[in-house]
Amino acid sequence: MRVLVVEDERMLADAIAKGLRGEGMAVDVCYDGDAARMRLAAYDYDVAVLDRDLPRVGGDDLTRKVVAGPHSTRVLMLTVSSGVDDRVNGLALGADDYLAKPFAFAELVARVRALARRAAPAAPPVLERAGITLDTAGRQVFRGGRYLPLSKKEFGVLAELLRPGAAVVSSERLLEKVWDEHIDPATNVVRVTMMTLRRKLGDPPVIETVPGSGYVVREAPAVLESAPTGEDRR
Structure with a gap:
């Protein structure tokens, strides 16, 4: 899952991002609406957490752009105002949810x-x-x-492979959804993570590499009782 956090209070933005990363999410951060506008145009985020009161481009305008854009990004609007009228207005703009500050992180x-x-x-x-x-x-x-003790990135990769409608999932999509903007697109981190994930899943193998396209989970015979071999089945 990839999330964009847009909040001009830097300490709060960084704290939210750190907490969401701790929950296994890939998180990008913007401190103003103009930077967020460019990110939202470039990436297909699952969720955007937007402060309503932003410099340069406000949260209301950003929400309108998300709703009118080509992506399926969901918007969670943050605001210091908890009045009914403010919530109604925010939702009317196209926000999917509304959370008043201060809030409990678990609820976020x-x-x-x-x-x-x-x-x-x-x-x-x-x-x-x-x-x-x-x-x-x-x-x-x-x-x-x-039970399989997976790392956060292994969990994220497997979730992408198992999502509804998923057929072949490209390395590029995995980088976009599981890692954040700081990852080098030329890195071999997807291949390495896939290797360790396959080892933990054990036999018989279910993740198949489709040359030139990506990875897909195929149905396999019943799991054998033996432990994983550790062999890289790329």
Whole structure:
């Protein structure tokens, strides 16, 4: 899941971003509306957390641009005003949700995850395929009843591969959705993460490499009782 945080209070923006990254999300940060406008045009974010009162380009204008744009980005609007009229006006602009400051971080996380599930195509809280069960809320993964201790990036990659409607998922999409803007696009981090993920998933292998296209999860026979071999099945 990739999230854009737009907040002109830098300490708050950085704290939100740090907390969301701790929840396994890829997060970019902007401190003004103009920078956010360019990011929103360049990237297909799952959720944008927007402060309503921003310099240069305001949160209201940003929300209008998101709604009119080509992406399915969901908007969570932050504001110091908690009045009914303000909430109604924010939602009328096209915001998907509204959260008044100060807020509990746990509530922010829950709302961001709920909005991400509403992005097209809608993703259920539990993803299942090829004997794998991935709980997006509890951040747990099982295969054949066996718990798999995945890293945050391995979890994010697997979630992308299991999302509804996913066929072949390119390395470029994985970089966009699981990592943030600071990642080098020429890096081999996707290949390395895929290698460790395959090892943890064990036998029989279910992640197939489609040359020139990306990766896909295929149905496989029942999981064997033996432990993972550690072989890289690229």
